[in-house]
Amino acid sequence: MPVGKPRFARxxxxxxxxxxxxxxxHEQNHGQDPHRSPEQDRSPGxxxxxxxxxxxxxxxxxxxxxxxxRRQGRGARRGWRIAAVVAVATGLTATSVALGTSGxxxxxxxxxxxxxxxxxVERLAAGDLTQGIEGLQKHLKARPEDATGWATLGAAYVExxxxxxxxxRYPQAERAFERSLALRPAADNDAALAGRAAxxxxxxxxxxxxxxxxxxxxxxxxxxxxxxxxxxxxVELGRYDEAWSAVRLADRRRPGIPVFTRFxxxxxxxxxxxxxxxxxxRALDSAATPADTAYVAxxxxxxxxxxxxxxxxxxxxxxxxxxxxxxxxxxxxxxxxHAARGETKRALDDLEEVVRRYPxxxxxxxxxxxxxxxxxxxxxxxxxxxxxxxxxxxDASGVxxxxxxxxxxxxxxxxxxxxxxxxxxFARRESVHTADALAWALHANGKDExxxxxxxxxxxxxxxxxxxxxxxxxxxxxxxxxxDDAARRDLxxxxxxxxxxxxxxxxxxxxxxxxxxxKR
Numbered sequence: 135m136p137v138g139k140p141r142f143a144r145x146x147x148x149x150x151x152x153x154x155x156x157x158x159x160h161e162q163n164h165g166q167d168p169h170r171s172p173e174q175d176r177s178p179g180x181x182x183x184x185x186x187x188x189x190x191x192x193x194x195x196x197x198x199x200x201x202x203x204r205r206q207g208r209g210a211r212r213g214w215r216i217a218a219v220v221a222v223a224t225g226l227t228a229t230s231v232a233l234g235t236s237g238x239x240x241x242x243x244x245x246x247x248x249x250x251x252x253x254x255v256e257r258l259a260a261g262d263l264t265q266g267i268e269g270l271q272k273h274l275k276a277r278p279e280d281a282t283g284w285a286t287l288g289a290a291y292v293e294x295x296x297x298x299x300x301x302x303r304y305p306q307a308e309r310a311f312e313r314s315l316a317l318r319p320a321a322d323n324d325a326a327l328a329g330r331a332a333x334x335x336x337x338x339x340x341x342x343x344x345x346x347x348x349x350x351x352x353x354x355x356x357x358x359x360x361x362x363x364x365x366x367x368x369v370e371l372g373r374y375d376e377a378w379s380a381v382r383l384a385d386r387r388r389p390g391i392p393v394f395t396r397f398x399x400x401x402x403x404x405x406x407x408x409x410x411x412x413x414x415x416r417a418l419d420s421a422a423t424p425a426d427t428a429y430v431a432x433x434x435x436x437x438x439x440x441x442x443x444x445x446x447x448x449x450x451x452x453x454x455x456x457x458x459x460x461x462x463x464x465x466x467x468x469x470x471x472h473a474a475r476g477e478t479k480r481a482l483d484d485l486e487e488v489v490r491r492y493p494x495x496x497x498x499x500x501x502x503x504x505x506x507x508x509x510x511x512x513x514x515x516x517x518x519x520x521x522x523x524x525x526x527x528x529d530a531s532g533v534x535x536x537x538x539x540x541x542x543x544x545x546x547x548x549x550x551x552x553x554x555x556x557x558x559x560f561a562r563r564e565s566v567h568t569a570d571a572l573a574w575a576l577h578a579n580g581k582d583e584x585x586x587x588x589x590x591x592x593x594x595x596x597x598x599x600x601x602x603x604x605x606x607x608x609x610x611x612x613x614x615x616x617x618d619d620a621a622r623r624d625l626x627x628x629x630x631x632x633x634x635x636x637x638x639x640x641x642x643x644x645x646x647x648x649x650x651x652x653k654r
Contacts, residue, residue, distance in 0.1 A: 263294055281318035284310045285325040289359075292333050297462070299493040299524065301531035307333050308532075324350040328359035335366050338534035340563055343367040358388045365396045372565030374403060374597040391417055391426050395433050402437065403566070405598025411437055418453075428458035435467045439474065440601070442632040447471045462492045470500060474634020478508050495521045495538040502546065507637035518546045534562070540571040545638075549578040566592045566599050574607045582614045593624075602628040602635035606643050613646055622650050 270287045274280060288310030295303035311333065314326040331346035344367035350360035361384035368377035381400045384393045394417040401410040414434045421427040435450035448471055454464035469484030485501040502517030521542050525535045536559035543552035556575035560568045570592035576585035589608035593600075609624035625643045634640055 263290060263297065266290055267294065279317055281314045281323060282325055284314035284317065285323070285329050288314065288326070289329045289332065292329070292336050296336060297492065301524075301528040301533050304333065304337060304531045304533065320349065321353065324354035324357050324360065327353065328357050328363060331360060331363040331367070335363055335370070337532050338370075338537070339532075340367045340370045344371070356387050358384075358390065358392060361388055362392050362396060365393075365400070369400065369403065370565060370567075371563045372568070374400070378404065391421065391430060394420075395430065398433065398437070402440075403597050403599045405600060407437065407441060407600075424457040428454040428461040428464060431457065432461065432464045432467055435464065435471070439467060439471050440632055442474075442602075442630075442634070444471050444475050444634070462488055466492070466497060466500075471634075473500075473504050473507075473637050474632070474640075476634075478504070482508070489517070493520065493524065495524060495535070495542060498524070499542050499546070503636060503638045507641060514546075518542065522547070534559070536562075537568060537571055540575050544571075544575045544578040549575070553579050553581075560588075564591075566594075566597070566601075566604070570601075570604045570607055573611060577607070577611045577614065582611050585611045586615065600631060602632035603639060605631065606635065606639050609643065610646065613650065618650050618653060622647065625650075 267287065267290045270283060270290060274283050274287065277283065288307040291303040291307035291310060295301055295307070307329070311326045311330050314329075315323055318326070320327055327346055327350035331343045331350060334340070334343035334346055343363055347360045347364035347367060350357050351364070354360070361380075365377055365381045365384055368374075368380050377400050381393065381397050385397055394413060398410040398413040398417070401407075401413065411434065414430060414437065418427065418430040418434065421430055431450045431454035435447045435454065438444075438447035438450060448468065451464045451468040451471065454461055455468070458464070465484050466488045469481045469488060472478075472484060473481035481504055482501075485497070485504060488497050489501050498517045498521045502514040502521075505511070505517065506514035521538075525539055528535050536555040540552045540556035540559060543549070543555065552575040556568070556572040560572045562568075569588045573585045573588035573592060576582070576588065586608070589604070589611050592604045593608055605624045605628035609621045609628060612618075612624060613621035625647050628635065629640065629643055629647075
C-alpha cells in the first residue's frame, strides 16, 4: 500500500480560509453537518507550504455552553490561555498530545486563568508549565466547578511528571481527572477521558490507555489527545498494523505536529526511515513557533543518531537548541551524539545537566554507561543505584517499570530480577522492544536458546524496525550459542547502522568481533 503524505498544505489552506471568514464574521465549524469528517473536505497528499496554523476540532459542547452563558447575560469574557498537554514516555517513543478546547466560560478572578485551547506543553519550557499549573490551581480554588479546568490540571500534572522525573504527580493527575468526571459525566467529557488515556500510557498501562482513548473518541472523534494516545498505545502493544491505520486516521482528522511526529515514528518502525525523515522535514518546515521547531528538530536529530548520522544529528540538535536553549530532549540527544563521536567531555557536560533536570531511568543509565566507558566505574554505580531508587518511587505511584528495569538490571544489576521483569512486561505487551528486553534478560541468565527466539522477534522483517542495540543483543546471543557466522553478521550490522549506539555496548561489540575474527 503506498504511503500517503501527511496533509500539510491543504490543512493550511483551509485554516487560512477560515481565518479570512472569521475576519468577515462568517466562520463556520467544518460545515453545517457536525458529523462530517474533515477527510470528506480534503484531498490526500496535497503538497507542502511554509506555515502551520493550529487546528481545532469541532467542540459542540463549547458552543452550547457559550450560548447558555450569553443567555444568562454574563457579558464579555476575559480569557487566558493555559498550556496543557499529555505525553507518553516509552523507550523512546517520542511524543506530545494536546488537550481539546475548554468549554467553561465563567469569568475568572483577576490574575487566574480560564482554560482555553490546546498548546502542546511538552514543547514548552518547564517554567511555563509550572506557571500554568500554579495559575490553574488558583483558578480552581475560585471555580471548583470547572470540569475542563480539572481535566487540564490533570494533563499538566502528567506532563510535569514526565519532564521532571517525579512520578508522584501521577496520583495527583488521577484525582484531577476523577474530579472532572464527577463534575461532568464521561458521556460529555472527552477531555478527561483523553487525559486518563495519556495518564495510563505514561504509567505504561497501554491496554487501559487504548480503552480510554476509544471512550474519548466516541465522545469527540476529533480529539487530538485521544487520537494521539490511541496511536501510542497500539505502538507500545506491538499492534503495528493497527497503529499504521490509526495514525493515518489521526492525520486525516487532526493533522498537526503531534500527529506528524507519530506518523514518522510509525514509518520508522515499519523500516521506512527515508519516508520518516521526509515527514519530519515537512513538519519542521511547517513549525510555527520556537517550541514546535525545537520539538521536531529533536525528533530529526534522534532519527539521524539512530542511523549513525552524527553530523546531521548535531545540526538538528543545534536547530532545536537555538529555538529553545533549555529544551532537555535536544540536550540529551546532543550529549548522546557527542558520546558516539568519542567527545566524552562534551557528552558528560550535557548528560549531567540532563540528569540534573530530567532524572529518569534511561537518562541515568546513559550517564552511568558513559562514566563506565570513561573509566569511572564508581561514578557509574551511583547512577545505576539512582535508577533503582526511581523505580521504587515509580512503582509506588502506579508506573509499570518492568521494561526499563529488565534492560538495566540485565546490564548492570541482578540477572534474576531482570528476567522476572522482562517476562512480566512481555506478558502484558508483545512489541519489538519487549521481545528485545526478554531476549537480553534470558541471555544474562544463560538461557541463550530461548533468548534467540525473542531476539529474532525483535529483529524480524515485520514490522521491519532496525535498531543497533537489538542487533547487538542478537549477535551476542548467537556468539554464546557458538554460531560465529551469524554473530559476526549481526554485530557488524549493529556497528554499521549506529557505531556509537551505546558507550559500553559498542565497545563490547567491537571486542567480540575481534575475538571472532581471531577464531577464523
